[in-house]
Amino acid sequence: MYPNEVELQWSILIVLYPFITGLVAGAFILASLERVFRVEAVKPTYRLALLTALAFLLVAPLPLQLHLGHPERSFEMYLTPHRSSAMAMFGFVYLWYLMGVLLLEIWLDYRRDIVVLSQTERGWKRLVYRVLTLGSRNVSERSLGIDERLGYFITLVGIPSAFLLHGYVGFIFGSIKANPWWSSPLMPIVFVFSAMVSGISAVMLLYMLSTRLREKEIDMRCLDKIAQYLLYTFVIDFSLEMLDLLQRIYEADESFRSLDFMVHTRLWTSQVIVQILLGTVTPIGLLGLTQILRLSDIARKRIYGLAGCLTMIGIFAMRWNVVIGGQLFSKSFLGYTTYKMAFATREGLLTAIALMILPFIILWILVKLLPPWYESDSSPGSGSAPAHGTS
Amino acid sequence: MLGIKEHCAILGADVTGRYGAGNANLFKDIEHLIRLVAVIAIALVAFVILRAAVVPHSFGQYGHYRGAAIGEIASRPVAFAGHDTCEACHTDVVDQKKLGKHVVIACEACHGALAKHVDDPGSVQPKKLDTAIVCARCHEANSAKPKNFPQVATADHSGGIACDTCHQPHRPKIETAKTETEGKK
Structure with a gap:
């Protein structure tokens, strides 16, 4: 080992960074299915997917800022942009996606609800909604039609933007030519597809959970469709990862023996057992079963729930294996190190857990402020959700 | 809806x-x-x-x-004097260093920046170093260091006792051991 390789510089927080960003891109792409590709079946999750993307996007830069230790300096990349720094340019990709796509699309989609709520709510909430209306209470048919057309255009621009957002995260790793574990032109593509898998899975689980908490009936047509898309995306993602593996095995360059040894020893549990067997092959098999067999609604719900959880574990393991795995071997290909995760430190496990809980708290606040439920998905006898509007 | x-x-x-x-x-x-x-x-x-x-x-x-x-x-004031300046006065130390491997180490690498001492040797005196800490900076055992580099696990090797109790920092190899080894040859 070289002296600067013994201790890992990129901790669990850097594992969270691609994991959270992936959830954002995946959730947005699921939302765009309804908007652009007119997949009506997934409509009940459209707004939930947008809010999920926003909640996770707001947290996405925090792991990086905590890792750097000087969060206030991150603003400097906007003041004095450095065009040759891949990481600095991510700041602009992030800003574009947040301000130019996601916030705009949510605002346009919710505008009618915001105007209604600014009239019906009281107290501080009324003030918040009034600010969000920007002083315009116009919800005429033509103005909403203009919003709809503009929203469609933003979603259209948003799809390549979502691909760019997470593809860029893959590019940051894939472009590090000094590290053979990362350096691969397939990395951005694998990252995009794994992002779609994790995002679709997260929204599916959130939809199931939120519907249960609201004591409503799950729209099985919607759930089946999401699970179907999850399966298709997962198969493509897995095929790409296997192609990458095949390429590495056949090419067998000077790093191969070292990396192969690492996969068979230090990464055996996290990569082979957790990522591939438990987090990829098992959910693909489970989701495949629901396509082949005629199963009851209850059985399908349980299978989707289990497959969704395993998918999230698998994708997290994939991020772990990329980030941590890429630092466990020496550039001399002659030595290996270990990652000792701290607990209650700035980059420890406790911080990572807090960062993973934070998006759910933000999502809860967003859902309270901007209810994503549609009136059509409410069951008789309940009416707590202030459902308004369509997209 | x-x-x-x-x-x-x-x-x-x-x-x-x-x-x-x-x-x-x-x-x-x-x-x-x-x-x-x-x-x-x-x-x-x-x-x-x-x-x-x-x-x-x-x-x-x-x-x-x-x-x-x-x-x-x-425009900042110069903090380091440079080993040539140190050696102009401390010739006895230079002679000691020439006999050991530390000849390649600049004085201020261990003693710290001492330009002020050069400016006013009478009133600005360098602090006495705690060798238990200073030596460990380089010689604490670490798997990342080359195997032929002298290194010890200080907790086992000295138990916190200052290194200069046994070693002469400017020529750290213990002479008696050297003589005995040479004698056996």
């Missing part, structure tokens, strides 16, 4: 009256977008003003850094 009419009903007669479907005024119908563009424009102008206020004027003069920083750094 609620339709536009239901929504207008929620909003009340005032709103429907002002912005009903029959209103053909395009400006009214894109008013919210004009306001949005205005908010974005205000944010951009605020950003440009903020940038002009906080980015130093000399930024980018030579490269992606503050040009004036070069002059500021150059």
Whole structure:
């Protein structure tokens, strides 16, 4: 080992960074299915997917800022942009996606609800909604039609933007030519597809959970469709990862023996057992079963729930294996190190857990402020959700 | 799902009256977008003003850094005297160092920056070093270090006792051991 390789510089927080960003891109792409590709079946999750993307996007830069230790300096990349720094340019990709796509699309989609709520709510909430209306209470048919057309255009621009957002995260790793574990032109593509898998899975689980908490009936047509898309995306993602593996095995360059040894020893549990067997092959098999067999609604719900959880574990393991795995071997290909995760430190496990809980708290606040439920998905006898509007 | 009419009903007669479907005024119908563009424009102008206020004027003069920083750094007082200056007075130490491997180590690498001592040797005296700490900086055992580099696990090797109890820091190899080894040969 070289002296600067013994201790890992990129901790669990850097594992969270691609994991959270992936959830954002995946959730947005699921939302765009309804908007652009007119997949009506997934409509009940459209707004939930947008809010999920926003909640996770707001947290996405925090792991990086905590890792750097000087969060206030991150603003400097906007003041004095450095065009040759891949990481600095991510700041602009992030800003574009947040301000130019996601916030705009949510605002346009919710505008009618915001105007209604600014009239019906009281107290501080009324003030918040009034600010969000920007002083315009116009919800005429033509103005909403203009919003709809503009929203469609933003979603259209948003799809390549979502691909760019997470593809860029893959590019940051894939472009590090000094590290053979990362350096691969397939990395951005694998990252995009794994992002779609994790995002679709997260929204599916959130939809199931939120519907249960609201004591409503799950729209099985919607759930089946999401699970179907999850399966298709997962198969493509897995095929790409296997192609990458095949390429590495056949090419067998000077790093191969070292990396192969690492996969068979230090990464055996996290990569082979957790990522591939438990987090990829098992959910693909489970989701495949629901396509082949005629199963009851209850059985399908349980299978989707289990497959969704395993998918999230698998994708997290994939991020772990990329980030941590890429630092466990020496550039001399002659030595290996270990990652000792701290607990209650700035980059420890406790911080990572807090960062993973934070998006759910933000999502809860967003859902309270901007209810994503549609009136059509409410069951008789309940009416707590202030459902308004369509997209 | 609620339709536009239901929504207008929620909003009340005032709103429907002002912005009903029959209103053909395009400006009214894109008013919210004009306001949005205005908010974005205000944010951009605020950003440009903020940038002009906080980015130093000399930024980018030579490269992606503050040009004036070069002059500021150059004007700082010199902290290191350099080993040639030390050796001009401490010839006894130079003789000791020549006999050991530490001959290649500059004096101030261990003793710290001592330009002030050179300026006024009488009143500015370097602090006595705690060798238990200073030596360990280089010689604490670490798997990342080359195997032929002298290194010890200080907890086992000395148990916290100062290294200069046994070693002479300027010529650290213990002479008696050397003599015995040579004698056996």
